Amino acid sequence: MSTTDWLKPLQHILNCPVQVVTKSMLEWSDLLRDAEAVWLGEKKDQPPTEGQRAEKNGMTWIVTASNDYSVELLEINNPSLSVTEKELISWTLKRGRSDLTQLKAAALSETERNALKLSEWIQKQLEADEPAYSLPDHLTVGSRLFNEMIPFLLVTEQSNTKQAVYTELEKLLHSFLSEDVLLIPLKSQEWLIWGPLSLLRDEDSDTFDDQEEETIEDSLASIGSGLHEMLASEWIGECHLAVTHPTTPAKGIVETTILLRETINLGRKFHVGTNIHLPWMLQLERLLNAIPEAQRSKYLEQSLKRADLFVESEMLSTLETFFTLDCNVSETAKKLYIHRNTLLYRLDKLKQETGLDVRQFRDAVLVKIILLLYKVTKRN
Numbered sequence: 001m002s003t004t005d006w007l008k009p010l011q012h013i014l015n016c017p018v019q020v021v022t023k024s025m026l027e028w029s030d031l032l033r034d035a036e037a038v039w040l041g042e043k044k045d046q047p048p049t050e051g052q053r054a055e056k057n058g059m060t061w062i063v064t065a066s067n068d069y070s071v072e073l074l075e076i077n078n079p080s081l082s083v084t085e086k087e088l089i090s091w092t093l094k095r096g097r098s099d100l101t102q103l104k105a106a107a108l109s110e111t112e113r114n115a116l117k118l119s120e121w122i123q124k125q126l127e128a129d130e131p132a133y134s135l136p137d138h139l140t141v142g143s144r145l146f147n148e149m150i151p152f153l154l155v156t157e158q159s160n161t162k163q164a165v166y167t168e169l170e171k172l173l174h175s176f177l178s179e180d181v182l183l184i185p186l187k188s189q190e191w192l193i194w195g196p197l198s199l200l201r202d203e204d205s206d207t208f209d210d211q212e213e214e215t216i217e218d219s220l221a222s223i224g225s226g227l228h229e230m231l232a233s234e235w236i237g238e239c240h241l242a243v244t245h246p247t248t249p250a251k252g253i254v255e256t257t258i259l260l261r262e263t264i265n266l267g268r269k270f271h272v273g274t275n276i277h278l279p280w281m282l283q284l285e286r287l288l289n290a291i292p293e294a295q296r297s298k299y300l301e302q303s304l305k306r307a308d309l310f311v312e313s314e315m316l317s318t319l320e321t322f323f324t325l326d327c328n329v330s331e332t333a334k335k336l337y338i339h340r341n342t343l344l345y346r347l348d349k350l351k352q353e354t355g356l357d358v359r360q361f362r363d364a365v366l367v368k369i370i371l372l373l374y375k376v377t378k379r380n
Helices: 003-014 025-034 085-105 111-128 165-175 212-235 247-271 283-289 293-303 314-325 329-336 340-354 361-380
Strands: 018-024 037-039 053-056 059-066 068-077 149-156 181-183 192-197 241-244
Touching: 003 314, 003 361, 018 025, 018 181, 018 247, 025 053, 025 068, 037 111, 037 181, 053 085, 059 241, 059 361, 111 247, 149 247, 165 181, 165 212, 165 283, 192 247, 212 241, 241 247, 283 361, 293 361, 314 329, 314 361, 329 340
Parallel strands: none
Antiparallel strands: 018 068, 037 053, 053 059, 059 068, 149 192, 149 241, 181 192
16 A cells, blocks of 8 residues: 555544655755654664654654655644654554565565675675675575676666666566676666676687787677667666676675776766776776865866867867877878868867877876866866
8 A cells, every 4th residue: 555545544533734745865864953853763874764753843754765865754734743643653654664575575586585685785895894895605605606707887877767677677687698697786776787707708619718808808898888788778778887807706796896886986977978987998087086176176277278278179079089099190080080181280289279299198198187187177
């Protein structure tokens, strides 16, 4: 039974106005801070749970549901509401939640139950001051977690998008990657995915030949691109995906999750519009992100003679293509569909206006850094 199904009966019993309202997490925090009375039960330092309540000016708010972004509340306008009545409503909501949780657990597959156990353990380690990086024995007994696998992190873009159930996403991953996929839900919009190492193997080869690191990275980028395209078109729409080198989940699941989260955060921060994020392509961004914002801004002020030149769409596109193609003048001209002399004219203009010649290694590094810092500083 939903909240609205028993709203009218509750109004009749209490003989006062009762409605359901939704508040953001910030609004809920403000309400708790300003309330005349608060009851949070045993879970005081955790996200809002059913039955918790706050009171102010004759109004009582009781939590009926919550997610990562908002809280659904019963708003009761009755200054004479007794403590017993409030406690009874809270108890009913807590009891209903407990029954619902048990029903959901009974309906889960064994794979999903195990994934939720892994998720709970990972979340605890990510929040701990001194996390354990190796999975405990009870989570790895008889499992494939000691085999090398390819880790992905999926983050959905739109907070109001209805999430697919675990089995639906798992089915899609099986169709694209293989049956040997491990799916772990983290936050409401975040999924940790482990694919089989066989994805990197040549289909015509029975063994995994040693490959150069660059070749493996190109393969991972290609797999990630295909996976993102499939998920974006068939499941959730806009989303972000990060992938990194194969590792053993039993020994590196926490460190890998941290790395992939950082990779997506850096990619979204420094490369707006990009949805596939690769840690080996964000080394410079990781270094620059560690610099305090005030120092980044000061460096830009000292380095730029003409800031507006760097944000001209033509110059920005030219420089980004030039760096993507390893500062190759001929290839950049072809990519931009311009004459080689036109490209040289633009680079000469940059040198004249800023004193930086990107055909020289030292100046090319400086311009690359300036472009990255300018993107972030401008948005901030």
